[in-house]
Amino acid sequence: AQRVTQPEKLLSVFKGAPVELKCNYSYSGSPELFWYVQYSRQRLQLLLRHISRESIKGFTADLNKGETSFHLKKPFAQEEDSAMYYCALRHSGNTGKLIFGQGTTLQVKP
């Protein structure tokens, strides 16, 4: 079964500290993975996708097929990064539906 696991419900760091939000997936095939973010009082929005290999707002995520992971990283956290982060896997049936992890709340303290 296709599944996305985010083991941490809450991650709390100080401003300037490195951040790593963990995501592991279960999938047979070539996965398409995404990170979505929901800032306070805003709607859920795409942060980045693995096929783009881009860095958005200082965040990067590398797909590691050996470890079936897609961890989200940022070297120096900012207070404005505080939000809820969801890792998502695109379903193999090509319906476009996304399977989401449980989400991790990132709290960046001043």
Add this chain to the structure above:
Amino acid sequence: NAGVMQNPRHLVRRRGQEARLRCSPMKGHSHVYWYRQLPEEGLKFMVYLQKENIIDESGMPKERFSAEFPKEGPSILRIQQVVRGDSAAYFCASSTRDRENTGELFFGEGSRLTVL
């Protein structure tokens, strides 16, 4: 482009009543997805629709829940005879046609259903 519009934002129902949640996708989007977020849980897929067709309803409860996306008008998620366990935030998302679909979903602000 106003984005995905959901209404109502908040809905209170008593047990046994019906709840209707509406979703207007972004302009030019023909795919609609409904997700449910229970308290302290992540987003769970419910149903995927295109105009006048249900494509994937594998996440829909077998009873009391139904969804439609008519040729004209918004998509509607209908919950009959609501129970307290239906209390949740219901999110709608839309995306473009298959050949343009990069996998990105555009989400609405959600409808929060409270069952008394």
